[in-house]
Amino acid sequence: MEKSRILVVDDEVHQGLLYEQELTDEGYSVDIVNSGEDALEMVKQSSYDLVILDIGMPDMDGLETLGRMLSMDNKLPVILNTAYPSYKDNFMSWAADFYVVKSSDLTELKEKIRESLKK
Numbered sequence: 183m184e185k186s187r188i189l190v191v192d193d194e195v196h197q198g199l200l201y202e203q204e205l206t207d208e209g210y211s212v213d214i215v216n217s218g219e220d221a222l223e224m225v226k227q228s229s230y231d232l233v234i235l236d237i238g239m240p241d242m243d244g245l246e247t248l249g250r251m252l253s254m255d256n257k258l259p260v261i262l263n264t265a266y267p268s269y270k271d272n273f274m275s276w277a278a279d280f281y282v283v284k285s286s287d288l289t290e291l292k293e294k295i296r297e298s299l300k301k
Contacts, residue, residue, distance in 0.1 A: 185211040186299050187229065191221040191247065192236040192263070197284075201234065204288050205295070218242030218250075225251055230258065232298050234291070235278070237264040245274040252277055259298040263291060 188210050192198045198214040205212045213228070215221050219242060221233070233251065237244035248260055262278040270281050280294040 185209060186231040187211045187213070188295070189221060189224055189228075189230045189233045190214045191216075191218065191233065191239075191244070193217060193239040194236070197236075201288075204292075208292065208295075210295075218244065218247030221247055222250055222254070225254055225258070232295060233258060233260045234263050234295070235260055237262055237275075238266060245272060248277055249274060261291070261294050261298060 188205055190198055190201045190212060192201070192214070193216050195216060198216065202212045202214050213224060215224055218239060221235070225233070235244045235248060244262060244264065248262070251258060251260065260278045261280045261282055262275055263282050263284055265284045267283050275281055279298050282291050282294055
């Protein structure tokens with residue numbers, strides 16, 4: 183069976199490396215980028231099964247990236263993953279499949295990944 187491809191978008195390099203290691207250990211193929219612009223380029227160039235997207239990024243925040251990404255492929259599952267629970271009330275975040283508040287425990291994120299990939 184082919185590995186599911188996940189794109190992780192997070193401006194915190196160490197966070198991205200942690201996700202890459204954890205998700206690779208779970209059997210996923212993982213690419214990491216550090217900006218919304220890079221994420222949009224990757225989605226144009228490659229086919230992903232899921233995107234994990236940080237909201238609080240410089241230049242283009244995750245909500246703007248989400249809007250542009252979904253205009254390119256409105257079937258692409260996206261999990262917003264942020265340190266700020268307050269964004270959950272922003273109507274733009276409702277376009278994502280799931281909203282997960284960052285934690286050192288990745289259990290909830292991994293559960294949402296499995297749910298997203300089953301759809």
